[in-house]
Amino acid sequence: SFVSSKFMLLDAQKRKYAVPAFNIHNLETIQVVVNVASELNSPVILAATPSTVKYAEEELLFAIGKAAAKKHAIPIALHLDHSEDIDYIKKCIDLGYQSVMIDASHHAYDENVQITKEIVDYAHKRGVTVEAELGRLGGCEEDLVVEEKDAFYTDPSAALDFVEKTSIDSLAVAIGTAHGLYKSEPKLDFQRLEDISKLVNIPLVLHGASGVPEDMVRRSIELGICKVNIATELKIPFSTAVRNHLTTHLDESDPRKYLIPGKAAMERVVIEKIKMCGSAGKA
Ligand code: 13P
Ligand code: ZN
Ligand code: NA
Numbered sequence: 001s002f003v004s005s006k007f008m009l010l011d012a013q014k015r016k017y018a019v020p021a022f023n024i025h026n027l028e029t030i031q032v033v034v035n036v037a038s039e040l041n042s043p044v045i046l047a048a049t050p051s052t053v054k055y056a057e058e059e060l061l062f063a064i065g066k067a068a069a070k071k072h073a074i075p076i077a078l079h080l081d082h083s084e085d086i087d088y089i090k091k092c093i094d095l096g097y098q099s100v101m102i103d104a105s106h107h108a109y110d111e112n113v114q115i116t117k118e119i120v121d122y123a124h125k126r127g128v129t130v131e132a133e134l135g136r137l138g139g140c141e142e143d144l145v146v147e148e149k150d151a152f153y154t155d156p157s158a159a160l161d162f163v164e165k166t167s168i169d170s171l172a173v174a175i176g177t178a179h180g181l182y183k184s185e186p187k188l189d190f191q192r193l194e195d196i197s198k199l200v201n202i203p204l205v206l207h208g209a210s211g212v213p214e215d216m217v218r219r220s221i222e223l224g225i226c227k228v229n230i231a232t233e234l235k236i237p238f239s240t241a242v243r244n245h246l247t248t249h250l251d252e253s254d255p256r257k258y259l260i261p262g263k264a265a266m267e268r269v270v271i272e273k274i275k276m277c278g279s280a281g282k283a
Contacts, residue, residue: 002069005077005099005227006129006169008043009203012226017278018206018217021045021079022270023231025052029238030068032263036270038072042279045099047081047229050088051142058095066096074283079131081229082144089119093128101172103144105133109158116166124167131227134162135174137207141231144179151178156195163200170203170227171196175220177208180232188216190223197224205229214276221278230273234266241265 008019022033024046037044046065053061062078069076079099083089089100100123104115116132123130138151154173163171173196176188196204203226209217210232217228241261245252252258274280 001073001075002066003075003077003098004127004129005045005079005131008045008075008077009129009170009226011043011282012279013203013224015282016221017282018221018226018228019043019045019279020270020273020277021047021081021205021227021229022234022273023047023049023052023081023229024065025235026056027064028259028263029234029266030064032266033270034068034072034076036267037076037274037283038074040271040274040280041074041283042274042277042281043075043283044274044279045077045079045227047079047231049081049142049144050083050085053080053092058092062096077129082141084144086115086118090122093123093126097128099129099131101131101133103133103172105136105172105174106146109162113162113165116162116168120167129169131170131172131205132162132166132168133172133174133207134159137172137174137178139178139180139208141179141208146179148178153189153192154196156192156199159196160199163202168202170205171200172205172207175206177206177212179208179210181211186212186216188212188220190219193220193223193225203227209233209273217276218278228273228277230269233273234269237265237269238262 065078082103102119104112135154138148205227206225207229209228245261
């Protein structure tokens, strides 16, 4: 069923699991996510960055996501990930998108509050869920590139102030994860996460989960993470499998055939990540 992400995250918070949010790009990746989640009876979020929404076209992606969600009994939300553009978010909300992230984390604190609040006011009037970020994740996610020196962690007392001032529905925290893969094993600041959880009672979101060892993600979930974002770890196996298939089948010209190995490779990762999130059987 096609739902907003708010109640999914609140259920995850209550029952101590996390809803996996998988970044999708097209019909095939949407199919993989909803089919696997349905098979495992897991709630799931289809996450689309603004560049994906523009690539796949706003109305078209929404129609596909909604239709895919309606086919299944599990709760499925379509979420606009990492949007920095207020007007673009409003446009997507007007088109029916029910869950959005306003990422104003590159602005100074007061401006982040003000921009986030403007989106919350617009969204809540229309029953739309809002995620925002405080602190700044390093790494690279499509158009969003943050140098390591510009990344900074979420301050727990600022997090409380931010949530109170903005009335957001969920908060993305910076505790040491980064977008993309890691050069060496990431170090997560679990103490900081615990401190944030004690002060803030809305669901917390972990971005940059690709490359984070499973035990660290599980520990984060125990400490209050209710949504886990995964992109890179899906894209790489999908592309590698398609590339391998095409280089060994030089006559292949049917996208319905050469995309199958990519979907199969992605499927394996989606299964693994749903299990990691503890969301299997929770739908
Ligand atoms: P990864 O690419 O590191 O999985 O990050 C995903 C993410 O945070 C999407 O918003
Ligand atoms: Zn992210
Ligand atoms: Na990552």
